[in-house]
Amino acid sequence: MVRGSVEVGGELLWCDDPSSGFSCWRQEETIVLAWPEARFRVTDRQVVVDASHDDHAMDFLLQPTWSVVLAAHGRESFHAAAVESGGNGLAVFGWSGVGKSTSSLLLVERGWRLITDDLLVFDEQGRAIPGPPLIRLLPDRAVGKRGRVDSAGKLRFFPTACHHPVPLAAGVVLSEDYSELTRLSGISAVNALLEHVYNPVVTHPAQAEHRLEVILGLVEHTPIFGAPPRSLTADQLEDLTGSATT
C-alpha cells in the first residue's frame, strides 16, 4: 500500500446513492474506488491511497477497498459478521443496521470469539477467515465497552478473537424479507446470499462464476436461515448452530 494521487475516470462500474458520493471505476486492469473523503486505486499487487485524513482512509480501506483486493485474488466477500465457539462458526449476513454487530456481541458476551465484524471471506475449504479483530458499535450498544470512537462515530471494540479459519455450522440472513425465523433452502438461500455479496458489481474476470460456486458450496454444506432484522436472541442464535446436526 502506498500513498499517491488517484484520478477518477474510465468505465463506470457502479455509482452509489448521491448521499455517499461513492463511485467505482475500471481503468484497464485497475479498479478505482472513490468517496468524497478518499480515493483508492487497486490492482492485485498494490493499493494506492489518496486521502487527507488517515481515519477516513482506514474506514474505507478496512472493508470496501479490501473486498476489491480480495476479488483481485479470487476471493468473494460478504456483508456478514461471524463468531466461533467450539470450532463451529455462525455467520450473520445483513446490510448495515440490521443487527450483525449486535448479534455478534450477544454471543461474544457468552464466550464466543469474533471471526469478523462486517466483511466475511472464505478459504478454499469454505472456512470463514478471520478479519480485523474489532466490532464497530453504535453508541447505544457501546455502553460500558472500552475502545476508540472512529470517524463514523462508532466505538471500535476489541473482543476475544478467533485467529484461524473456521467451518460454518450455520448462517442467518437478517432482512426485512423475512417475517419470522425461516430455514432457507436451495434457490431462496442462494438468492439471499447473492444479495449480500460485499461488492454487487463484478470487478474481475470470471468473478460471477466464482461467486456462484462459493455460494453453492455454502448452501450445500451449511444450513442457511432468514430472520427479521434485530429479531434474534442469544439463545436463538446459539440454537442455529445446533440445528446443523438435526
Next chain:
Amino acid sequence: MKYRVPAHVHFRSIHDEVVILDTRTDTYLGLNDTAAAAWSVLSSGGSSETAIEELTTRFDVSPDVATSDVVALIRDLLDRELLHPVSK
C-alpha cells in the same frame, strides 16, 4: 422444437433447483423445482414435448398446466437469451 444452451450461459443444480448465470451480464436466475425439471430436459437437447411429459410424470400437474408452464418458461428463457432454438 429442441433447444440448446448458448456458450455464455452457465448453470448449476442445487438440490432440485437450478441457478443459471448469464456471463454476458453477470446476472443470475433461479429456477424452482418444476422449472428446473423442464430445464434439465431442454438443456440436454430434449424437446418441449418431452419437458411437458417430464412435468406430468414427476409432479402432480395436469397436461394443460404443464404445457402452459413449459411454454411460458421457454418464452422467458428465449427472451433472456438463456436458451436458443435449434434449427432443424
